[in-house]
Amino acid sequence: MPVDVDAAVISNTRLSDDYSVLALAAPAIATHALPGQFVMLKTSRGRDPLLRRPFSIFQILRHDDGSPRGVTVFNKRIGKGTSLLYDVEAGARLECLGPLGRPFDPVDPPVLAWMVAGGVGLAPFVTLAEALIARGTAVTLFYGARRAADLHCAPIFERLGVSIAVSTEDGSRGTPGLITAPLSTALSAIPASQPLRLYVCGPTPMMRAVAGVAASHGRPCDVSLEQVMGCGLGGCYSCVVPARDAGGVPHHTRSCIDGPVFDATRIVWEALVH
Amino acid sequence: MDLSVAIGSLRIPNPLIAASGCFGYGVEYADSVDLSSLGGVAVKGLFLAPREGHVPPRIVETPSGMLNAIGLQGIGVHRFIDEKLPELRERKATVFVNICGTTIDEYVELARILSDADGVHAIELNISCPNIKEGGITFGCSLPGTHNVVSAVRRATRLPVIPKLTPNVTDVASFARAAEEAGADAISLVNTFLAMAIDVETRRPKLTNIVGGLSGPAIRPIAVRMVYECRQAVKLPIIGMGGIATAEDVLEFMIAGATAVQVGTASFVDPFIWTKLLDGIRAYMRRHRIETLSDLTGTLDTTARHKAWISS
Numbered sequence A: 001m002p003v004d005v006d007a008a009v010i011s012n013t014r015l016s017d018d019y020s021v022l023a024l025a026a027p028a029i030a031t032h033a034l035p036g037q038f039v040m041l042k043t044s045r046g047r048d049p050l051l052r053r054p055f056s057i058f059q060i061l062r063h064d065d066g067s068p069r070g071v072t073v074f075n076k077r078i079g080k081g082t083s084l085l086y087d088v089e090a091g092a093r094l095e096c097l098g099p100l101g102r103p104f105d106p107v108d109p110p111v112l113a114w115m116v117a118g119g120v121g122l123a124p125f126v127t128l129a130e131a132l133i134a135r136g137t138a139v140t141l142f143y144g145a146r147r148a149a150d151l152h153c154a155p156i157f158e159r160l161g162v163s164i165a166v167s168t169e170d171g172s173r174g175t176p177g178l179i180t181a182p183l184s185t186a187l188s189a190i191p192a193s194q195p196l197r198l199y200v201c202g203p204t205p206m207m208r209a210v211a212g213v214a215a216s217h218g219r220p221c222d223v224s225l226e227q228v229m230g231c232g233l234g235g236c237y238s239c240v241v242p243a244r245d246a247g248g249v250p251h252h253t254r255s256c257i258d259g260p261v262f263d264a265t266r267i268v269w270e271a272l273v274h
Numbered sequence B: 001m002d003l004s005v006a007i008g009s010l011r012i013p014n015p016l017i018a019a020s021g022c023f024g025y026g027v028e029y030a031d032s033v034d035l036s037s038l039g040g041v042a043v044k045g046l047f048l049a050p051r052e053g054h055v056p057p058r059i060v061e062t063p064s065g066m067l068n069a070i071g072l073q074g075i076g077v078h079r080f081i082d083e084k085l086p087e088l089r090e091r092k093a094t095v096f097v098n099i100c101g102t103t104i105d106e107y108v109e110l111a112r113i114l115s116d117a118d119g120v121h122a123i124e125l126n127i128s129c130p131n132i133k134e135g136g137i138t139f140g141c142s143l144p145g146t147h148n149v150v151s152a153v154r155r156a157t158r159l160p161v162i163p164k165l166t167p168n169v170t171d172v173a174s175f176a177r178a179a180e181e182a183g184a185d186a187i188s189l190v191n192t193f194l195a196m197a198i199d200v201e202t203r204r205p206k207l208t209n210i211v212g213g214l215s216g217p218a219i220r221p222i223a224v225r226m227v228y229e230c231r232q233a234v235k236l237p238i239i240g241m242g243g244i245a246t247a248e249d250v251l252e253f254m255i256a257g258a259t260a261v262q263v264g265t266a267s268f269v270d271p272f273i274w275t276k277l278l279d280g281i282r283a284y285m286r287r288h289r290i291e292t293l294s295d296l297t298g299t300l301d302t303t304a305r306h307k308a309w310i311s312s
């Protein structure tokens, strides 16, 4: 059951001209949050923008004694709401509703977990990595961005013991080009007898490409879709994606309550608007 | 203090109804909102058959408001009765079923089917969705059309019949009169205002459907004026809506002439708005020594406060 917290901003760490990590005091949300879930954040006190914005829960914050303190979100300045969040200062208050949505299903050993992130799509993977590591599952992060300056927070994953492979479109770090290239190479190098699951979040064309790579290697693949949402609770039918039901028939499916995490084979990629 | 209000033969515990299309089928909220504490739940507009609705993007924000073109995605009346109504019944929700058709026969058939279902309290006749071409709005924009569909549905059911009016007409009061003459038990208004938004960089419409319906605080003053006009034109109970976000907004609609209200867009922003609105209404009643909330309806004072000092 989601709760609405009038959350104090603990800090807002600017990572670059457009990325920041916003820490919010919201113990009631942190207590129940599962990997891949999201919050709906009101970006201003007023009515412009009017609606909340969905954000993946990036990290769970804890006090020294381990008790839940709050959550962080990984924010990229894109529009009006995200710009307001980028500018928010510690001490401000933001209404924060959550946790919401269908979480990731973390695999257990001996299954390998490969997380594939594009840009701001890194957001759901810290909590997933923590859950996987806690189960003893070996985790690899494939992380792609336009340029080296857009790659953030890799040390968080390194500290958790996640292996990292990086690509940049301009070749300024890691493998030059798209993340699908190193991913395909790595998948080809793994024997079919080794079970493995892919978890993906990023721009729609990237998720579609990764879903294709996963299918061609016969690997299960979960995607976390980021859609425009009105309410986050299943009330408005704004955030629908074309997803097949159990009988294989595609329907407009609400990504807020039936997702944001979907089995990639359910998505009708050619019909997914981005 | 008595917050209950009567919509024809239907008495509801308070005037706050969740607006159609803004609260799913109600069951989505059953764990976070006590459905029985609401005046009612108007469920997402239903056709006889399931519909997939429009291709996203389906919403876009505008100052103090939003445009939507959902396109009446829905599971159809039969699945609603089988899959959603039992839980609504169990949660003791007062259920307003919003129905949509392309012909009068479809409206009549929907009304018959729902009359036989246990747990439906009223039928809200959606003749005002601006986002789909076929049916609905063509009745809502024509006086004979409104009269004909309302009277046909009236004959088909014993449930209260509440046509929902569109604001996209020149004289909304004449539609209220047509509804009253056709035997409606109440009217609800307003549905959304036909509107559009354009991305100037790409010169493309922001909605796939090109146009959509404007809702939220931006429309409230127009909606209040329309409720006021209808109040003067008909005796029917009016369910007012359009941009309600605070208790003061609820009271404004009631003073203008509404018996009850619906809240849509503001419940997206705050799904727990209901208790806050009720608290605010109670505080107002205490402050103004009002025992019975329904006494407030239509109490607008328009007596002149100043003498005209010059003839116009």
Ligand SMILES: Cc1cc2nc3c(=O)[nH]c(=O)nc-3n(C[C@H](O)[C@H](O)[C@H](O)COP(=O)(O)O)c2cc1C
Pocket (backbone or CB within 6 Å): A230, A236, B019, B020, B021, B022, B044, B045, B068, B070, B072, B098, B126, B129, B164, B190, B191, B192, B214, B215, B216, B217, B219, B241, B242, B243, B244, B262, B263, B264, B265, B266
């Ligand atoms: C996303 C969305 C979907 C809606 N769907 C319906 C619908 O299915 N049937 C209907 O009669 N009205 C529908 N409406 C209109 C609302 O019920 C209401 O009349 C309108 O939004 C004005 O109220 P508000 O400003 O409080 O939202 C919808 C509105 C929105 C924003």
